[in-house]
Amino acid sequence: MTFKKFAFQLHKILGLTTGIVVFIVAITGCCWSFREEIESTYDQYKKVEPQNQAILTPTQAKEIAQNVLPDHHVHGTLFKKADDAVEVIFYDPEPEFYQSVFLNPYSGEVIQVDDHLTGFFAFILKGHMRLWLPKEIGEQVVGASILIFIFIIISGFIIWIPKKRKNLKQRLKFDWKKSTRWKRKNFDLHTVVGFYICSLALILAFTGSMMSYNWLMYGVYKSIGGDKEAAFIIPENTSEPVTDSTAKPMDRLIVKLMEESPEATAYELHYPSSENESIYVEVSNSESLFYDADYRFFDQNTLEEIETPSIYGKYKNGKIADKILRMNYDIHIGAIGGLPGKIIAFLVSLLTATLPVTGVLLWYGRTYKKKEKMPMLQQS
Numbered sequence: 001m002t003f004k005k006f007a008f009q010l011h012k013i014l015g016l017t018t019g020i021v022v023f024i025v026a027i028t029g030c031c032w033s034f035r036e037e038i039e040s041t042y043d044q045y046k047k048v049e050p051q052n053q054a055i056l057t058p059t060q061a062k063e064i065a066q067n068v069l070p071d072h073h074v075h076g077t078l079f080k081k082a083d084d085a086v087e088v089i090f091y092d093p094e095p096e097f098y099q100s101v102f103l104n105p106y107s108g109e110v111i112q113v114d115d116h117l118t119g120f121f122a123f124i125l126k127g128h129m130r131l132w133l134p135k136e137i138g139e140q141v142v143g144a145s146i147l148i149f150i151f152i153i154i155s156g157f158i159i160w161i162p163k164k165r166k167n168l169k170q171r172l173k174f175d176w177k178k179s180t181r182w183k184r185k186n187f188d189l190h191t192v193v194g195f196y197i198c199s200l201a202l203i204l205a206f207t208g209s210m211m212s213y214n215w216l217m218y219g220v221y222k223s224i225g226g227d228k229e230a231a232f233i234i235p236e237n238t239s240e241p242v243t244d245s246t247a248k249p250m251d252r253l254i255v256k257l258m259e260e261s262p263e264a265t266a267y268e269l270h271y272p273s274s275e276n277e278s279i280y281v282e283v284s285n286s287e288s289l290f291y292d293a294d295y296r297f298f299d300q301n302t303l304e305e306i307e308t309p310s311i312y313g314k315y316k317n318g319k320i321a322d323k324i325l326r327m328n329y330d331i332h333i334g335a336i337g338g339l340p341g342k343i344i345a346f347l348v349s350l351l352t353a354t355l356p357v358t359g360v361l362l363w364y365g366r367t368y369k370k371k372e373k374m375p376m377l378q379q380s
């Protein structure tokens with residue numbers, strides 16, 4: 001068996017094995033691409049009339065929201081601009097619970113409660129990440145299938161390379177006539193489309209695999225020269241716990257950060273889970289982007305800023321390897337390129353979803369056509 005025949009067999013077997021998973025992940029990824037743009041058309045309740053008065057403190061926001069959802073854990077509180085509602089985020093891993101309480105930042109009035117685990121995009125995300133299966137099963141199936149898809153792309157490119165240079169043009173364009181049969185059209189759809197999107201599909205698959213497997217993320221980070229902890233680490237306080245429970249330095253923090261970084265688009269404060277843990281605030285520096293956010297940590301007693309050994313610190317202090325790794329999610333969803341990047345991610349995901357379909361049709365046509373012909377030959 002030649003290397004090319006081996007690549008063909010590998011491509012066929014792996015493709016048939018993971019085809020349905022790749023189709024679901026690709027089509028749901030396609031639907032997810034413009035989630036923010038679509039949701040922005042019906043989220044007017046998140047806007048309020050700006051007032052010339054102090055906004056809610058983190059403590060006040062938490063207390064008001066917990067009266068609405070008293071049996072659940074507050075993950076953090078999101079503060080934005082003067083005309084934006086304050087969002088108190090609740091999250092519990094088991095059983096999974098993910099909701100937000102939106103408050104008027106001036107009066108504390110409860111505007112709305114959103115359930116992030118219901119609705120169209122929640123359905124899409126569950127399909128994309130775990131095929132609507134139980135989390136512990138679905139995530140493993142998706143992770144393994146997308147890792148295999150990387151080998152499918154590579155083997156597909158090897159098969160695509162023509163033996164003779166004169167046949168190259170046939171692999172680069174659709175040369176269809178009225179007499180061209182559907183089998184030939186299907187073959188061209190699989191090979192020509194596959195060639196043009198293979199490099200971008202490889203990027204989407206690889207960045208997705210990095211989110212699925214920590215060992216892969218760690219290996220990539222170290223291979224490009226990373227020397228920090230490739231994990232999210234919340235440092236401990238540097239001061240001793242204060243016995244006076246009425247002291248709330250945290251309530252001064254958001255106003256302080258707004259004065260220091262007025263150009264930031266959002267400030268998400270996370271409450272310490274113990275008296276020894278520092279406060280951490282995610283300061284978003286760009287709309288719809290995550291990689292250039294500043295993760296800042298403060299002693300909950302003195303508000304002294306504390307450095308973290310993790311790659312998730314201030315963006316400007318990160319090395320090239322740190323910044324590349326932090327870009328992974330934004331690359332995966334196309335947001336790294338703004339609206340054009342999202343359009344590209346949408347088209348690549350949509351076209352990737354066609355490959356398992358055309359691939360199965362190719363296999364079916366070759367396999368069952370032969371079986372149909374054999375009895376006819378035996379009768380003659």
